[in-house]
Amino acid sequence: MGSTKRPYRETIYKEILTDILEGKINEGEKLLELELATQFNVSRTPIREALLQLEKDGYILLKKNIGAIVKKTSAKQIQEVIEIIGQLESFAVEVVARRGISKEDITYLLDFQLRMEGNAKSKDYNGYVNNNILFHSFFVNKSDNKTLIDIVSGLRNKIYRLISEGSTLPLHIDKYIETHKRIIDAVIENNYKSARMEMEIHLKDFKTFFLDTMLKRGIKYLDGEPAYLNRALDPFVD
Amino acid sequence: MGSTKRPYRETIYKEILTDILEGKINEGEKLLELELATQFNVSRTPIREALLQLEKDGYILLKKNIGAIVKKTSAKQIQEVIEIIGQLESFAVEVVARRGISKEDITYLLDFQLRMEGNAKSKDYNGYVNNNILFHSFFVNKSDNKTLIDIVSGLRNKIYRLISEGSTLPLHIDKYIETHKRIIDAVIENNYKSARMEMEIHLKDFKTFFLDTMLKRGIKYLDGEPAYLNRALDPFVD
DNA sequence: GTATCCACTATTGTATACACGAATTACCTC
DNA sequence: GAGGTAATTCGTGTATACAATAGTGGATAC
Numbered sequence: 439m440g441s442t443k444r445p446y447r448e449t450i451y452k453e454i455l456t457d458i459l460e461g462k463i464n465e466g467e468k469l470l471e472l473e474l475a476t477q478f479n480v481s482r483t484p485i486r487e488a489l490l491q492l493e494k495d496g497y498i499l500l501k502k503n504i505g506a507i508v509k510k511t512s513a514k515q516i517q518e519v520i521e522i523i524g525q526l527e528s529f530a531v532e533v534v535a536r537r538g539i540s541k542e543d544i545t546y547l548l549d550f551q552l553r554m555e556g557n558a559k560s561k562d563y564n565g566y567v568n569n570n571i572l573f574h575s576f577f578v579n580k581s582d583n584k585t586l587i588d589i590v591s592g593l594r595n596k597i598y599r600l601i602s603e604g605s606t607l608p609l610h611i612d613k614y615i616e617t618h619k620r621i622i623d624a625v626i627e628n629n630y631k632s633a634r635m636e637m638e639i640h641l642k643d644f645k646t647f648f649l650d651t652m653l654k655r656g657i658k659y660l661d662g663e664p665a666y667l668n669r670a671l672d673p674f675v676d
Numbered sequence: 677m678g679s680t681k682r683p684y685r686e687t688i689y690k691e692i693l694t695d696i697l698e699g700k701i702n703e704g705e706k707l708l709e710l711e712l713a714t715q716f717n718v719s720r721t722p723i724r725e726a727l728l729q730l731e732k733d734g735y736i737l738l739k740k741n742i743g744a745i746v747k748k749t750s751a752k753q754i755q756e757v758i759e760i761i762g763q764l765e766s767f768a769v770e771v772v773a774r775r776g777i778s779k780e781d782i783t784y785l786l787d788f789q790l791r792m793e794g795n796a797k798s799k800d801y802n803g804y805v806n807n808n809i810l811f812h813s814f815f816v817n818k819s820d821n822k823t824l825i826d827i828v829s830g831l832r833n834k835i836y837r838l839i840s841e842g843s844t845l846p847l848h849i850d851k852y853i854e855t856h857k858r859i860i861d862a863v864i865e866n867n868y869k870s871a872r873m874e875m876e877i878h879l880k881d882f883k884t885f886f887l888d889t890m891l892k893r894g895i896k897y898l899d900g901e902p903a904y905l906n907r908a909l910d911p912f913v914d
Numbered sequence: 915g916t917a918t919c920c921a922c923t924a925t926t927g928t929a930t931a932c933a934c935g936a937a938t939t940a941c942c943t944c
Numbered sequence: 945g946a947g948g949t950a951a952t953t954c955g956t957g958t959a960t961a962c963a964a965t966a967g968t969g970g971a972t973a974c
Contacts, residue, residue, distance in 0.1 A: 445926090470954095470955070471956070482956090487724075502935080503956055503957090515823065518821045518822065519823055522827065526763060526764075529759075585831075681957095743924095
């Protein structure tokens with residue numbers, strides 16, 4: 439009983455998505471159903487279903503008679519995403535600080551803090567980035583708001599593929615670690631206003647830094663194409 | 677050239693979604709591919725594709741060999757959604773107030789204000805609700821953040837079907853209209869802090885009212901659990 | 915009367931076949 | 945050689961055919 443075989447579309451969806459996120463499939467690349475079908479050794483049907491989902495996520499564009507094209511990410515889009523994440527994480531940290539956290543959670547957070555300091559000292563910037571994501575996820579995950587968790591994790595994915603590559607992180611890492619500490623302290627003290635404010639500042643800072651690296655890497659400010667089906671029912675599209 | 681025939685899946689998706697949002701298809705109802713296929717006079721293929729998208733939106737649950745089941749909405753979920761909308765609209769109004777708005781936009785907003793006052797006077801509560809949505813959408817749509825627009829419109833859809841039905845709106849409508857006025861004024865004066873604060877208060881207020889009506893209408897807080905509002909779980913009990 | 919097992923049915927998952935339109939190529943005209 | 949037009953190819957959109965499995969109901973044993 440229980441978990442019998444999952445449909446192919448799910449594993450295929452995940453595989454293609456990770457390939458996009460990890461840069462194994464590049465922006466602008468064309469994905470053909472038949473090609474993928476032979477590659478995954480299935481028929482076109484589950485491939486189509488996976489591609490349809492990827493389009494809804496906003497990663498590819500389905501063009502009739504042409505193929506599925508992996509969308510480019512513009513700096514503008516990155517900016518939009520980071521701003522929203524900033525709002526939602528600030529909200530999450532406020533929620534958590536208001537409610538207060540357990541002793542275990544406190545040690546968990548402080549432990550993270552130590553690890554990130556270690557990463558900084560040993561110049562393990564990849565390690566830092568990974569721990570950083572987990573640190574930030576902590577508050578969202580503790581927000582007791584599943585909708586929030588889903589939205590933020592979706593948004594994180596959108597910038598994930600861009601985060602690690604050659605950046606000026608080393609120049610900022612010490613400041614970030616300090617801010618993290620202030621956030622943790624504020625949460626421990628139930629000082630939700632301060633916690634929120636620190637997080638807002640922290641993420642505004644990160645946005646500036648991140649956009650900067652993006653532009654230095656030559657990414658265009660405007661480029662990405664529209665094409666979300668979501669807005670179909672919104673009465674106010676102009 | 678340009679827009680040739682759109683794929684069936686799109687129109688089918690929109691139609692089924694509208695039917696769910698407008699309550700023509702009820703929660704818990706089972707949707708069968710073959711049934712829908714004959715109903716729409718197409719094959720199962722475009723139906724499946726539409727259902728897949730609806731599942732990704734979170735409206736239905738696809739169960740193998742069983743069918744697609746329309747999901748129930750719990751009060752908890754509504755609470756989550758409204759809280760997030762609250763954060764994002766507050767952000768949007770801040771952005772707009774910082775940037776400032778044109779003369780045309782000002783008259784547009786004031787015009788809305790008048791119309792809603794008219795709705796209140798003539799007890800046209802449906803009219804009020806519709807104008808209210810447009811009023812709130814204004815700021816998001818002017819935020820110059822497409823990602824934000826899409827997220828909020830998706831979230832609005834999730835509570836859309838629940839908004840209009842039998843409520844205690846009349847008891848609160850005058851207060852709401854006053855708050856709207858304060859928001860507009862703050863935006864005109866570029867007072868972004870005040871604009872944001874007013875919007876936050878406004879939506880917190882709305883959340884309380886809305887959850888209240890939901891629970892009075894017998895909706896469960898957690899699907900399957902007793903129907904009381906667990907204030908302890910509300911992150912914003914002051 | 916009740917429990918167990920088995921065959922049947924309903925419904926989705928997957929593969930294949932067909933339809934259609936866009937892009938490309940080949941060909942013809944001058 | 946240039947320009948335009950018909951034929952071909954390529955790839956998705958849609959329909960249909962086949963496979964697999966969860967749920968159902970009925971027959972059988974006791």
